[in-house]
Amino acid sequence: MDSQEEKLLAELESVQRDVRINKYKLDEECARQSTLYLYYSDLLAEAKDSEDEADDALDKVLGVVEMKLRDSPPEGVKVTDSTIKALVAKDDExxxxxxxxxxxKKWKYRIEGIVNSMGHKKSGLDNLVVLWSRGYYMSDAGTPRTGADEASERLRGNLNNRKEGEEKK
Structure with a gap:
């Protein structure tokens, strides 16, 4: 495992945290989103650069090995394009x-996935902001609704119904 993979694995928990949305802190989530996207986009640029460097290095190694084989082929081997190609393919370098x-490439694909997740998070944030602005996550008092709020309302309703029934007697 190289340093890039180690870095990504070390940050995996952080990545998972960065992708999550706290729907009750949309202002903070929206404020952080562009910074997170920039961070992971920068990692993607580094990953693409590493891929380009590795691709260039492979091309160079292929050229050097092919030239060595053409200049001094192994004894008893007929020098043809297909033989050179086969010998180059099995070279350790x-x-x-x-x-x-x-x-x-693997590193780049992983980072692309994270950047895509950040794009999905942005869409999710946009949708949650619309829901919030329409009052979906608010109670009558203007505070976030929870399951406890709903249970409390049902209990109060039941108690009020019982109390009204006792007063009529």
């Missing part, structure tokens, strides 16, 4: 460069 490229 080429394998290492390909592995670095795969890791860079």
């Amino acid at each position: 080429v394998d290492k460069a390909k592995e670095k490229l795969r890791k860079a």
Whole structure:
């Protein structure tokens, strides 16, 4: 595992926290959203740069190995394009460069997923703000509603009904 993967795994809990929305603190969530998006977009730019560097390094290794094989081919091997291609493909340096490229792509895909999640969070925030502005999360007193509020209202209603029944007697 390279340093980029270790960094991402260490931040995974933070990423999960960053993607969550507290619907009762929409002002704070909205204020943080652009900063979080910028942070993860910057990580994505770094990941894309790492992928480009790994791709360039692979191209360089492929060229060097191919030139070595063409300049001094193994004994008893007929030098054809297909033989050179096969020998290049099984070279250890080429394998290492390909592995670095795969890791860079994996890192990039993970960060792309996080950036996409941040986009989904923004959409969710937009929808929650609309719901909030229409009073969906507010009680009559203007405070956030909870399940306890609803249970309390039902209990009061039941007690009031019982009290009215006793007064009529």
